[in-house]
Amino acid sequence: MKLFALEHGINCQHNDKVIVASSSKDLPVIDRLLKNARENGGIRAELLDEHGVKQIEPYAGVYQQGIYCPDTAVIDSKAAVSKLQDFLVSRGMDIYFHAPVSSVDVETRKVRTARGELAYRYLFNYAGASADKVAKNFGWPRITP
Numbered sequence: 432m433k434l435f436a437l438e439h440g441i442n443c444q445h446n447d448k449v450i451v452a453s454s455s456k457d458l459p460v461i462d463r464l465l466k467n468a469r470e471n472g473g474i475r476a477e478l479l480d481e482h483g484v485k486q487i488e489p490y491a492g493v494y495q496q497g498i499y500c501p502d503t504a505v506i507d508s509k510a511a512v513s514k515l516q517d518f519l520v521s522r523g524m525d526i527y528f529h530a531p532v533s534s535v536d537v538e539t540r541k542v543r544t545a546r547g548e549l550a551y552r553y554l555f556n557y558a559g560a561s562a563d564k565v566a567k568n569f570g571w572p573r574i575t576p
Contacts, residue, residue: 442507451497535568
């Protein structure tokens with residue numbers, strides 16, 4: 432995405448990030464995010480205890496642990512999605528927003544969503560934090576960055 436942003440004049444700023452658990456309910460999310468980072472490769476992510484988080488972000492409201500990612504960036508996501516949408520639509524592709532996938536039939540190349548059943552030739556999984564859940568419908572154990 433950083434290269435895409437550079438090529439298309441989209442604002443993208445490199446920064447590091449600390450993701451923290453704020454209660455015991457967040458600990459499984461921290462575990463899942465760290466597991467995803469390790470499985471995907473190319474993503475530096477370090478598990479920190481509360482003290483480690485406080486060394487980086489002294490005022491963070493952390494519960495027991497967090498993740499430090501030194502290679503993250505903030506992109507103008509609206510501009511990036513708009514540019515990507517223009518590019519794909521101009522090539523005859525359809526894009527559906529707000530259509531969470533509830534099931535997938537890989538053999539018939541159909542997905543069931545909140546907007547109904549959709550057939551696809553190519554399906555791009557742009558589901559954000561839920562991308563791994565969508566990918567598992569296709570039997571993929573991991574998302575490739």
